[in-house]
Amino acid sequence: MTLSPSGSSIEEAEEFLAAHPEIEAIDIVLSDANGIGRGKIIRRHELIGLYRNGRHLPISILGLDIVGEDVHETGLIWDQGDGDLRAWPIPGTLKPLHGTTPPRAELLMSMYSLEGVPMSSDPRHALKRQVEAMAGEGLFPAGAFELEFFLLDPDMSAGVRPAAAVLDGRRSDWTEVYSVDHLHGMQPLFSDIYRAAEAMGIRAETVISEYAPGQYELTLDYRTDVMQAADDLVRLKRIVRMQARRHGVTACFMAKPVEKYAGSGMHFHVSLQDGTGRNIFAEAVEGVWTETIRHALGGLRQTMGESMLVFAPHANSWRRFVGQSYAPVSPSWGVNNRSVALRIPAGEVKARRIEHRPSGVDASPYLVGATILAGIRRGLAQRIDPGPETTGNGYEGTDDLPMPRDWREAIDRATASEFLKEALGADMHRTFTAIKAAEHARVARWIADVDYALYLHNV
Structure with a gap:
């Protein structure tokens, strides 16, 4: 059994599944530098395995811009070969979602290295530090x-x-x-x-x-x-x-x-x-x-x-x-x-x-x-x-x-x-500022409606 570096326990998952037999799937959510929830929707039978071994996710998931495209300047994409890290559950965050059909739950995740070291471009770890x-x-x-x-x-x-x-x-x-x-x-x-x-x-x-x-x-x-x-x-x-x-x-x-x-x-x-x-x-x-x-x-x-x-x-x-x-x-x-x-x-x-x-x-x-x-x-x-x-x-x-x-x-x-x-x-500083610089470049290239309103017939 792999010891969870986040402090999560399999008992939490077992108790949740027993208390909520109606739950069919779980949103597993990791917050990126923009606060956007990235992750997957897993099926009920996968939950115990996730708590036992974590879940592999690509390192590039933390190097994305606002629209979900890679920002290579973060150093988190091809510099790392876009290898997998391991996300682990945040204790106490496995909860049912209200009003979903079929019934689902949500679980917040945090990223660690394969050896269990906190991933330094995960925003949650920045606050914890x-x-x-x-x-x-x-x-x-x-x-x-x-x-x-x-x-x-x-x-x-x-x-x-x-x-x-x-x-x-x-x-x-x-x-x-x-x-x-x-x-x-x-x-x-x-x-x-x-x-x-x-x-x-x-x-x-x-x-x-x-x-x-x-x-x-x-x-x-x-x-x-x-x-x-x-x-x-x-x-x-x-x-x-x-x-x-x-x-x-x-x-x-x-x-x-x-x-x-x-x-x-x-x-x-x-x-x-x-x-x-x-x-x-x-x-x-x-x-x-x-x-x-x-x-x-x-x-x-x-x-x-x-x-x-x-x-x-x-x-x-x-x-x-x-x-x-x-x-x-x-x-x-x-x-x-x-x-x-x-x-x-x-x-x-x-x-x-x-x-x-x-x-x-x-x-x-x-x-x-x-x-x-x-x-x-x-x-x-x-x-x-x-x-x-x-x-x-x-x-x-x-x-x-x-x-x-x-x-x-x-x-x-x-x-x-x-x-x-x-x-x-x-690392979080480099990741965040690189993403912002890339997003600024995207906006600067954009031909917005105001350009046509001001210049189309006047220059």
């Missing part, structure tokens, strides 16, 4: 991601427009922010999302109608294990997409799908605990910030510019950053202020945390989490001062720590960043 480094320093991060997304009409012939209510077909092109009555029209879909999340052990919580027509937000329960927080986000995105499709609408996780409306973020709330479970961000006197939270803010501010490619990884991601849009345009910090990049939310002192706001919903939660934890670690180690708090409108004024102006500059800064190389690991 930072979590373990923090544990070695006596610190234990806790957190949760927020999920913003659009529900769109699948018929794109008339352009991008919000999906009609699945309850009665009513359509609204208004923003409808915080409208409870508007939510009622999508209640059958959200009920299925909640049922699917519950079946997977995901504690999905509040849903709101967000600040654009057809935009919504789901919050997740705060986890004392940020690995689980990232897994929750990965799985919830798949749940929303699957359940939306069942109801005849399209779930959209682009950062900016509609030009004139706000984009979709993936804010990460994070705090630090010591070995006793005490929140070390919590101040003794309310409003008198601890040195710990100030240094954490300082590290996040200092490293944000060179890390923006992780938080905004695609061409479309950069359309989200405009003034007065609830997306930050500078590495500012503030208290109870949604115009800044790093927000200390209002609330009980014991729940003190930092809300990291730059990331779009199109980013990988594993890479986002790894980069944020590394930034906090740097701030604490170097005792970095965050500078003065931003009050009022964070979109006004300038900052002495400039952000990249566009996707190309973000790629260049990330590629040259020694901090990001340490945060992600050298």
Whole structure:
């Protein structure tokens, strides 16, 4: 018997099969650098063998671009002969999928060498590496991601427009922010999302109608294990997409799908605990910030510019950053202020945390989490001062720590960043930046409709 390097056990598979005799197949899912689920659908009888021996998958699966084509510059394709590595189950992630016909389950996987060494271009290992480094320093991060997304009409012939209510077909092109009555029209879909999340052990919580027509937000329960927080986000995105499709609408996780409306973020709330479970961000006197939270803010501010490619990884991601849009345009910090990049939310002192706001919903939660934890670690180690708090409108004024102006500059800064190389690991850094450079080249070659609109009859 091969000992699983992920800590998975055959007993988990045996107990699951016994408890779910209806399950006929299992989606085995590995997240790549873009957060896309890659893998296979196996049959029920294959599950025990997978838990016993892992599953061979080609190394190139982690060197793919957004459309699933090889990026040779990653060094993961022909440099390696596109040999097989071995994927192993992530303990606790074998769960039934709600509403599938025939009944299926889902299992998250992580990649290792044939000898059981963590594969260094697997994004999940990048986050785990930072979590373990923090544990070695006596610190234990806790957190949760927020999920913003659009529900769109699948018929794109008339352009991008919000999906009609699945309850009665009513359509609204208004923003409808915080409208409870508007939510009622999508209640059958959200009920299925909640049922699917519950079946997977995901504690999905509040849903709101967000600040654009057809935009919504789901919050997740705060986890004392940020690995689980990232897994929750990965799985919830798949749940929303699957359940939306069942109801005849399209779930959209682009950062900016509609030009004139706000984009979709993936804010990460994070705090630090010591070995006793005490929140070390919590101040003794309310409003008198601890040195710990100030240094954490300082590290996040200092490293944000060179890390923006992780938080905004695609061409479309950069359309989200405009003034007065609830997306930050500078590495500012503030208290109870949604115009800044790093927000200390209002609330009980014991729940003190930092809300990291730059990331779009199109980013990988594993890479986002790894980069944020590394930034906090740097701030604490170097005792970095965050500078003065931003009050009022964070979109006004300038900052002495400039952000990249566009996707190309973000790629260049990330590629040259020694901090990001340490945060992600050298191999993950090379893989990620090579994929982004290849995707930029693809977009740069594309003759878009705007070219014809501007130049066809005018030059």
